[in-house]
Amino acid sequence: MGWNSWNWFKENVTDKDVRQAADLLVSSGMRDAGYVYVNIDDGWQGQRDKDGVLHSNEKFPDMKALADYVHGKGLKLGIYSSPGPKTCARFEGSMGHEEQDAQLYASWGVDYLKYDLCSFHNGVMRKAYPGDGAEGMVAQYKMMREAFEKMHQALLKTKRPIIYSLCQYGFDSVWQWGPEVGANLWRTTGDITPTFDRLSLIGREQAGLARYSGPGHWNDPDMLEVGNGKLTLDENRTHMGMWAMLAAPLLAGNNLSQLTPEIKAILTNADIIAIDQDRLGKQADRIYAEGPIEIWARPLADGSRVLAIFNFGEQRSYLRGISLHLQQSGADNGWHARDVWDGKDLGSISDTTHFTVPRHGSILLRLSK
Incomplete structure (x- = not known):
């Protein structure tokens, strides 16, 4: 840095x-x-x-x-x-x-x-x-x-x-x-x-x-x-x-x-x-891509996961019908989520939890059991 x-x-x-x-x-x-x-x-x-x-x-x-x-x-x-x-x-x-x-x-x-x-x-x-x-x-x-x-x-x-x-x-x-x-x-x-x-x-x-x-x-x-x-x-x-x-x-x-x-x-x-800077040093993998929406995930040293939803498109996207692929990220339904950018605890989430991602925007979720 x-x-x-x-x-x-x-x-x-x-x-x-x-x-x-x-x-x-x-x-x-x-x-x-x-x-x-x-x-x-x-x-x-x-x-x-x-x-x-x-x-x-x-x-x-x-x-x-x-x-x-x-x-x-x-x-x-x-x-x-x-x-x-x-x-x-x-x-x-x-x-x-x-x-x-x-x-x-x-x-x-x-x-x-x-x-x-x-x-x-x-x-x-x-x-x-x-x-x-x-x-x-x-x-x-x-x-x-x-x-x-x-x-x-x-x-x-x-x-x-x-x-x-x-x-x-x-x-x-x-x-x-x-x-x-x-x-x-x-x-x-x-x-x-x-x-x-x-x-x-x-x-x-x-x-x-x-x-x-x-x-x-x-x-x-x-x-x-x-x-x-x-x-x-x-x-x-x-x-x-x-x-x-x-x-x-x-x-x-x-x-x-x-x-x-x-x-x-x-x-x-x-x-x-x-x-x-997580000490595990594990770079994220892309676990989903369709059109302008991509989901990336990486594990952290404390056992938590980070899930990032990116909207590379020109329109705001409401993720209806798109799975978050939690198991593929190493997490699961019911894990606790924190919105990293907004600094808010979101409680437990599932694959069907909906998010709205702005044009050229992203949502980062830190997931823990």
Whole structure:
């Protein structure tokens, strides 16, 4: 859990922006709700000197001082690089300097590395093995895994605990081999945008991936867009609720200086965060889908279940004649339900209990015996 600079600032992020984000995570109560990583995305890199040491650019005059400032707030600092020669925004990547860069990050006090495929995919891999034939693709993906493993080994040599986040958009079914290259989380999709069509597509694409996720190694459907764009209240809730059901990393990507009470309430909802951060670490499975209505379920460590009803359609839906599939979720008729978003106890429910789900909205129910 934390905050990442990219969704709002892109490559224009500055030292001042990061310090302000750290301040606002504390003053807003988000840090105390669990958002502890302050992650600088692309755009901080300067040039390498004659010895190959990478220096930050003029927007970041002293990275060690910045890390100390963030740590002083009870937070952790994240940084960004690429296994290729350049990053997505055409700044210096880590290719050929993996150990040098890892040691540099550790000397600054970095706690998290997002490692973005970018130029390695479009340049190095394709140049080495051009074409889209099966043999070439296998060779390309082998190169990709080796590049991520190389940075993993470099991070281990620093002796500093640094979270390792792979950003390679789900290529080569990364969820099957991410742990083998030391990843703590890996992107399963392309980039998110603050539109309901995009975030709902990404959420639904996670169906079937639950068996690959668990404590210490997580499927990552990308950063949160809660509070960005023109998302409605229901759409923001659906976004946050889906990510919580997926046991996804919660990396806010909004402008914290414009945090409204409504968005703060979504991001800091204690019941939602408890679901996302449940120590069992079991990602939800989709147990029903028909038209725009989907039902997802996940078990929690205390034996309870969470049932999420999503309406991805354009009209309000009254669930008449649709079973809640309680047994498939691991619950049963007569279990007690709590409406997570409304914070209301609903008493016992059955498969035939009716709910009205707003357009692009959702209902999350915590079920217990």
